[in-house]
């Protein structure tokens with residue numbers, strides 16, 4: 001019983017991280033109507049950037065975010081305005097093809113630059129610390145990543161529902177041509193959104209890179225978890241993505257308890273079953 | 289003064305405007321009439337930059353402003369109320385106005401003033417804009433352009449599909465805006481109404497100006513001929 005509870009809590013916390021992966025995908029789908037196949041590879045890129053910054057300045061992974069988050073924001077803006085803006089609104093196939101190509105390029109670039117070896121981010125003893133809550137042991141790092149994830153989700157949700165930025169985002173998602181008529185420069189706005197997405201990715205990459213090793217080819221797996229979280233939660237629904245991520249995380253940890261190595265398989269299984277039962281996702285597009 | 293100087297406009301390879309010229313002075317109301325597909329909407333889209341033309345194709349107060357984007361033209365004081373209203377369905381009525389007000393210019397038209405002039409709009413301000421009747425939506429669409437405080441307001445078929453009562457409301461709002469010195473370009477299916485509301489008119493046919501002049505002197509037979517191209 002206690003083990004089940006521990007697994008559940010661990011799954012919730014892992015899921016909160018998957019949700020953070022999914023947030024960017026959810027936003028690009030919701031606002032720009034495009035799926036970025038290179039999403040997972042950008043997560044891995046974020047992790048490598050952290051690793052480089054840590055080595056260069058001899059600092060820890062969290063401190064490295066001070067540099068990596070702004071850096072990823074700029075990379076996102078440039079990526080969108082130089083490349084991705086060419087395919088937004090050009091149907092579904094062109095964005096898929098372009099970002100698929102980008103994914104391959106990124107993987108090869110990472111392999112050339114950092115070799116095919118796996119790496120992980122060393123956070124010192126914080127990664128090992130934890131505490132005991134009524135017999136259930138809770139790791140400090142998973143708890144921290146959960147808190148970060150919830151804060152980022154709450155902030156994003158608030159931005160979308162209650163700010164000028166969010167009104168622009170919803171207007172552009174509804175009808176880009178008319179959004180331009182009320183002064184929203186959709187192309188610049190997309191660049192801003194992708195900058196934001198990559199900044200979030202940077203944080204997720206660090207939190208994940210501390211607990212799980214990564215290699216240049218880890219991207220597609222990250223993409224898959226992100227994608228499952230987004231689709232499970234219902235497309236274009238921010239909190240739905242959060243719940244979707246959590247469901248995948250819990251399923252994976254229970255699967256791993258049954259037999260280590262079955263974790264990801266259980267995540268995919270739950271995704272498949274849930275999708276068959278509710279093809280529109282667990283939550284419809286009710287929330288904005 | 290806002291003008292279009294012998295402009296050709298294209299959608300891809302399809303040419304919609306052929307050497308068309310048009311002008312409107314501050315405070316003036318000009319009607320654009322013409323049958324379906326004549327190019328009226330294209331002309332308005334050309335002015336705001338939704339259809340791109342050469343640099344000297346659009347002139348505002350002696351400056352060439354053709355080829356600039358919609359947000360740039362909005363900042364210069366040119367706003368379009370698009371055909372079919374096109375409110376943002378994911379935004380409430382108030383949010384539709386807030387978005388425009390924030391991106392537009394400062395001036396006499398504010399959200400509180402619009403709410404005051406239209407108590408009904410205040411009532412449904414928190415509803416999604418799609419939950420309104422056609423007439424109410426049109427009022428919001430015009431208000432959304434007005435809160436940008438333009439000098440030139442381009443209205444594309446603002447009475448289309450509305451009840452006669454709603455049409456009167458819509459033109460009521462417009463006449464208040466004109467009272468503030470706003471110049472208005474009126475694209476209107478109802479020729480009689482268009483001529484009654486305007487000082488000058490252009491009749492457009494197959495992307496060219498077929499007839500233009502003072503609305504008061506318009507000869508109905510000539511207008512009908514220019515309109516239908518018979």
Ligand SMILES: Nc1ncnc2c1ncn2[C@@H]1O[C@H](COP(=O)(O)OP(=O)(O)OP(=O)(O)O)[C@@H](O)[C@H]1O
Pocket residue numbers: 299302304322323324325326327328329330331371
């Ligand atoms: N997005 C587009 N792509 C291709 N052709 C277009 C497009 N929009 C309009 N056209 C064509 O351009 C011509 C002019 O269209 P426009 O919409 O300007 O006419 P209009 O005078 O506004 O007509 P209506 O009274 O039907 O609104 C038409 O032949 C139309 O088919």
Ligand SMILES: [Mg+2]
Pocket residue numbers: 328329330371444
């Ligand atoms: Mg039209």
